[in-house]
Amino acid sequence: MDVAAFAHRIQFALTVMFHYLFPILTMGLGFFIALLSTLEIWKNDPRYGAAARFWARIFAINFAIGVVTGIPLEFEFGTNWSRFSAYGGGVFGQALPLEGVYAFFLESGFLGLFLFGRGKVSHGVHWLAAMGVAVGSLLSGYFIVATNAWMQHPVGYAVDANGAIHLTSFWQVMLNPFAGWQYLHTINGALLTAAYAIGAAGAYYLLSGRHTDFARLSVRLAVIAGLILSLTQAFPTGDMNSRNVTDYQPLKLAAMEGLLRTRPDAPLAIIGMPDPGDDKLIDPVYVPGLLSFLAYGNTRASVSGLDAYPKDLWPPVELTYYAYHTMVGLGTLFVAQMALGLFLLWRRKLERARWFLWTLMLAIPFPYIANEAGWTATEVGRQPWLVYGLLKTSAGTSPTVASGETIFTTIGFAGIYALLALLFAFLVGRVIVQGPDETKAQEKGAPGAGRELVS
């Protein structure tokens, strides 16, 4: 791959991976804030309101950085990938403005109302604002995943005599068979990350003996939601998503699973190092037949390996394989950890099991890593295609942009994002240290409750 295309890929990878750290949490947390706001009204318990306002403060910081780092991505379709945009804009672009029109307006409009509207609007409207934020966040994810799904599995288009593509079905693009499970798997990952964040904050307060009411509520919510979500992360969302990959991108499946040779009764590699030069895994641990079973529901089924395809169509095998295995390995540990947490909750030992609370608090980076690793497997595994089977990545770049310009601005982004990361850690750290506003929770509904929300 030429330097220019490589520079564009690095720039996009840096900006999208940094950006995604923030919507992971807002997409998940929006749901939990709406849930806590609902519980506040339903159970008439101000503690839920205090928790909702605490998480709204974290949400607002994440949202602000998510917004400013998200704008570059929409620009980069044109600045970095102009040939791709010119080629497919009329088809894949169907979803892009709808993200703004149906989701961002809802999210940012209602977030303003939720953060600043207490005392200005009725309780009912304030609750509706929380719902609007949650729905807006969840919807915005769909439009972006639908856009990505079109790059994984292009549908709803026809090719004309000049090789140009034209939209034939808006609904096929919007309801891409690849998009549904990919979206649910993505959102499930975001919800699981939010559950981990809630658990980590609760564990921190329990370990330091502060805000114990809030902390108990948090760790309970976290382990219950966490176990459900870590299970649904694997089945059905992860499993069905893999089946789509098996059907539509068998080459990617082979790279993710490290299956170098086509074979029936294909084993699942739990660990091992792929060596594409030598067509095998080094030091593997296999479960016999499991890959055939997961892909086709039959242990005897034949699964295509990398050797079934010409080498110039292979994705970078090692990166795809390791990213995928990182995701799956962490996902398995999440199930184990949350199951243990629920067991301790059932035995009424959760709040006193300090060793478990330590693991819960320290686990917070790992759901982020799992989310990013999953996307890395998805995107790197799609290479060398930008649009699977239609357009190579190297044919989608901007011809007028010199690689030096891209490298220069990538360094600029790296510097700016390093500062943003510091700012983020500092501000979120401050909110955590200050803790939830429990005194305000006593005077529920009084105008001015939650006053220090963003001041």
Next chain:
Amino acid sequence: MTLNAIWFWVLGGMLIAYSVLDGYDLGVGAIYLWAAKGDEERRTALNAIGPVWNGNEVWLLAAGGMLVVSFPKVYASGFSGFYLALMLVLWFLILRGVSIEFRSKLESPLWRSLFDAGFWLGSFALALLLGVALGNVLRGLPVGADGTFAGSFALTLNPYALLTGLLSLATLAWHGANYLRVKTEGALQERARGWAARLYFVVLILVIAATLMTFRVSPTVSANYHEYPEAWAFPLVALLGLTWGFRARQAGRERWAFRGSIVTIIGLLGAAAMTVYPNLLYSTVNPDYSLTIYNSASSEHALRAALLANVVGMIGVIIYTTYVHRTFSGKVHIGDHGY
């Protein structure tokens, strides 16, 4: 009207709405350091835009997405041609957004001064750069046979584009000052009124200069205004806005002043749209290379599907944007929630 022409005006309408809405919060930022003195006034100014600025900026994002789907070749050519300039725009957008959101999180005067400067610089630079971009589109660009161009800084920062940049900066600053007049009271309001009154004359002079220069520089303006006499409605609308603005300089006429700058922006941008129509990127190399609403558009099916999907959504957007603006209407009082 053809589907392509409808899309031209949908995009034009989106950009005009963006300029009116985000325009006032960019304008508040552009005069922020001078108009708002002391921490309390600055918090008041920030709270005047706080609940709405983010929603206002979404109009730009939605317009960008609509450009991708309707005229993908223009989006591809324009965005890659202005690569470095747009990266600069992105960095100012990041600086500005972060400054607004994080400025009041700490009590420290140093922290607040830092983000005050960031908010001002980001707003000032963006108000200027948006006008520079528009000036280059009006002037035409060296679009080649393949529909692309390389927009170096030397090319981009020509005298005409700098003039339209200054016009954009002055107009949005005036608009922002008018907004502050509506939203605030006391010393801050009085200072905003002073800024609005001074900026009004700067805008007036720059409008005259830019109009004259446009007739000298733009390759399409004379033919267009000859061919579409109804286009003269836009300059007349701008004139109407400027007249309101003139009459509303005195205290007590805040709402009229704000309406005046809204109408002026609509008139000026409508007039600019009619200057290029039906071109989107006019080629200075060879007029045949120009990207127009016909040769750069997606297929008819794509245009129709996207139009329906976006118009339905925008009706909802307009309803709740109005609701949010109504909820936060009236004078700002700091002390409750906010920045």
